Amino acid sequence: NFKKRMQLFFIGTVLFSSACVVVAQKYEEAPRKFGKRSFPRLTPHGHEAANEFQMILQENIKDGRNHLGDESYVFKSISPLLIDNGDVVTVSFEATTPTTGDWIGAYSPADVDVTQSTPVKYGWCDEGGESYMLTGTGSLLFNMTNLREDVVFYYFTNATYSPILVGASEQKLTFKNPNQPLRPRVVATGDLDVLNLHWSSATSTKPTLKWGTESGVYSNELAAVTSSIGQEEMCGSPANSTGWRDLGLIHSAPLEGMKALADTKIYYIFGDAATDDFSGEFVFFVPPLPGIKLLSESERLSGTSSPLSSSAGKDKKGEEGEAKKESSVQRPTRAILFDDAGRGSMDDTYTWNEYGRPALYTMQAVGEEVRQGMVDVVYHGGDISYATGYAAVWDVFMDMISPVAASIVYLSTVGNHESDWYDSATYLSNGDSGGECGVMSTRLLPMPEPATTNKPWWSYEVGMIHFVGMSTEHEYEIGSEQYLWLENDLKNVDRTVTPWLIFGGHRAMYLNSDYGGSVTSDIAVMDKMILNIEPLLYKYRANIGFYGHNHVVQRHSAVLQKEVVQASVPIKAEDGHTIHYHEDPQATVQMVVGTAGAMFTKNAVNPPPEWNEMWFYLYGYARVTAVNSTYLDWEWVHSETGKVLDHMVITQTDPTKPWDAEKQKAAHNKNKNNV
Numbered sequence: 194n195f196k197k198r199m200q201l202f203f204i205g206t207v208l209f210s211s212a213c214v215v216v217a218q219k220y221e222e223a224p225r226k227f228g229k230r231s232f233p234r235l236t237p238h239g240h241e242a243a244n245e246f247q248m249i250l251q252e253n254i255k256d257g258r259n260h261l262g263d264e265s266y267v268f269k270s271i272s273p274l275l276i277d278n279g280d281v282v283t284v285s286f287e288a289t290t291p292t293t294g295d296w297i298g299a300y301s302p303a304d305v306d307v308t309q310s311t312p313v314k315y316g317w318c319d320e321g322g323e324s325y326m327l328t329g330t331g332s333l334l335f336n337m338t339n340l341r342e343d344v345v346f347y348y349f350t351n352a353t354y355s356p357i358l359v360g361a362s363e364q365k366l367t368f369k370n371p372n373q374p375l376r377p378r379v380v381a382t383g384d385l386d387v388l389n390l391h392w393s394s395a396t397s398t399k400p401t402l403k404w405g406t407e408s409g410v411y412s413n414e415l416a417a418v419t420s421s422i423g424q425e426e427m428c429g430s431p432a433n434s435t436g437w438r439d440l441g442l443i444h445s446a447p448l449e450g451m452k453a454l455a456d457t458k459i460y461y462i463f464g465d466a467a468t469d470d471f472s473g474e475f476v477f478f479v480p481p482l483p484g485i486k487l488l489s490e491s492e493r494l495s496g497t498s499s500p501l502s503s504s505a506g507k508d509k510k511g512e513e514g515e516a517k518k519e520s521s522v523q524r525p526t527r528a529i530l531f532d533d534a535g536r537g538s539m540d541d542t543y544t545w546n547e548y549g550r551p552a553l554y555t556m557q558a559v560g561e562e563v564r565q566g567m568v569d570v571v572y573h574g575g576d577i578s579y580a581t582g583y584a585a586v587w588d589v590f591m592d593m594i595s596p597v598a599a600s601i602v603y604l605s606t607v608g609n610h611e612s613d614w615y616d617s618a619t620y621l622s623n624g625d626s627g628g629e630c631g632v633m634s635t636r637l638l639p640m641p642e643p644a645t646t647n648k649p650w651w652s653y654e655v656g657m658i659h660f661v662g663m664s665t666e667h668e669y670e671i672g673s674e675q676y677l678w679l680e681n682d683l684k685n686v687d688r689t690v691t692p693w694l695i696f697g698g699h700r701a702m703y704l705n706s707d708y709g710g711s712v713t714s715d716i717a718v719m720d721k722m723i724l725n726i727e728p729l730l731y732k733y734r735a736n737i738g739f740y741g742h743n744h745v746v747q748r749h750s751a752v753l754q755k756e757v758v759q760a761s762v763p764i765k766a767e768d769g770h771t772i773h774y775h776e777d778p779q780a781t782v783q784m785v786v787g788t789a790g791a792m793f794t795k796n797a798v799n800p801p802p803e804w805n806e807m808w809f810y811l812y813g814y815a816r817v818t819a820v821n822s823t824y825l826d827w828e829w830v831h832s833e834t835g836k837v838l839d840h841m842v843i844t845q846t847d848p849t850k851p852w853d854a855e856k857q858k859a860a861h862n863k864n865k866n867n868v
Contacts, residue, residue, distance in 0.1 A: 244583060314542045392443075419442050527816065558830065571601060609666055659693070702738055825844075
């Protein structure tokens with residue numbers, strides 16, 4: 194009963210008809226640029242640009258310090274020189290003949306050969322203010338991550354394609370504690386009773402994790418296993434050459450007994466027991482076990498089980514109602530989903546001036562939701578740091594995600610910028626990973642079992658949701674190893690335990706794009722995914738498919754074989770915003786959320802395909818809440834403002850019942866023809 198379900202879930206004006214036709218909505222923000230320069234689309238070698246270090250051609254650097262004549266380029270001061278992780282350093286400089294091609298590079302270790310290594314950060318001299326081009330004096334702010342080694346600064350002119358070295362700082366930056374334990378992240382193992390905490394440091398004699406169920410009381414003490422990533426493990430340049438930088442030690446310690454502590458908080462510190470050098474305290478929200486948890490009245494009212502518990506069964510204004518008595522006894526499951534992040538910076542360096550800050554804003558916004566205990570799990574669907582072979586980027590990225598990854602389980606899949614390389618395990622032979630070949634991402638952010646570096650696919654369950662992570666970069670044609678694993682996983686999901694199934698991969702199965710032709714093109718990948726993987730999603734009733742790669746937000750209909758099975762129905766909620774409603778769709782609803790931080794890919798076509806209901810170019814993430822076994826809420830959140838700019842709901846009557854797309858599609862086509 195369609196109208197009855199409307200009344201059940203919304204108090205407000207219902208705006209729909211039996212002959213609803215969805216018209217694609219398009220929202221677009223003005224081009225953004227935080228510095229004086231737009232980020233180039235292509236590298237000097239003509240490839241699509243992924244980060245700023247690709248713009249420096251080390252092989253062309255010339256040392257001009259002995260040929261300056263009357264010209265001079267000097268560092269006036271660097272302050273402070275002794276710093277902690279995350280401190281901001283002011284670098285002041287002066288040139289007799291300033292140009293817009295002058296830049297300052299921060300290099301580490303201090304004795305590095307600048308013709309053989311990429312800086313860890315760099316900034317254009319005129320970004321610090323107007324005075325540089327007028328007077329030759331200027332300064333830049335460098336927000337410095339603890340890199341475990343000293344840092345020196347070099348002065349260059351003649352831009353980055355053919356740089357000329359014209360000055361070097363006599364002073365160097367030193368970190369107060371080069372061995373500081375940093376970058377905690379909690380990852381799933383595949384065993385619901387065990388989660389792994391990973392962190393990084395320079396050296397460690399006795400790496401140790403201490404944790405307990407009360408703040409400041411650590412009744413459990415565990416030794417960590419230590420590993421490292423070697424330069425020889427990289428498969429190409431720049432990862433094994435100019436972009437290489439030692440990332441220090443990776444420590445891993447198990448958090449065991451998590452089943453008994455599900456849906457509670459634990460407190461932990463980590464570091465070196467031999468030197469008593471430990472981190473500050475972190476709080477971790479243990480995810481709920483798979484299944485539908487019925488809340489007691491006291492849990493529901495007090496929120497003692499989880500902050501999410503107190504919101505169960507309430508509408509957006511927190512009002513109880515007869516309509517939601519079913520959900521009032523179930524503990525909702527909430528996930529944050531996004532793709533294509535990168536790392537951000539708010540200093541004067543050239544850290545993706547166009548979209549470095551949006552990546553930071555996204556992580557800050559997600560971090561605030563996590564801090565409030567309103568998130569059970571994060572799922573980052575590929576194109577993670579955009580290091581692409583420049584290892585120092587991983588240090589900065591891991592620092593940025595720490596407030597999130599330290600406090601909830603951080604799931605991830607690989608994208609092209611993590612895995613793709615020539616003649617490698619990926620079926621797409623290109624240089625997008627910069628020679629990392631999946632090693633960096635899968636070692637720093639391991640995925641649940643059975644995922645490995647060259648077979649990075651997995652599934653994991655949190656609360657009412659079964660998550661699947663496929664690799665769109667590794668072969669998935671019918672009969673391939675990945676295909677067979679996916680089919681086996683999907684057919685064995687117990688939908689009475691996890692009634693919702695969210696399927697993720699990096700490249701999109703459905704995408705409104707004009708890019709076709711090559712095997713890596715949007716349209717070619719879409720066709721291959723639809724041919725090989727979509728039948729599995731239909732057969733095993735995957736509720737949502739979410740992807741990225743294309744840096745856009747797109748919401749699609751419930752669709753099968755490029756034909757609309759059910760279009761969403763726009764509903765006007767009490768507060769005036771529109772909710773796009775799916776009543777028991779008989780096909781997967783497809784979504785693209787590729788705007789966590791990376792530069793927009795503006796190639797959507799207009800008019801769009803019928804199945805593309807909406808697209809826009811704004812930075813943010815998806816907040817997904819399985820309210821109960823029959824009702825799932827999808828909100829797209831704008832990172833900078835926190836506003837929900839797109840809202841979609843899916844209901845289902847029986848997740849164990851096979852779908853009948855033909856019957857629902859026929860009804861859709863009949864309604865469409867009657868308009």
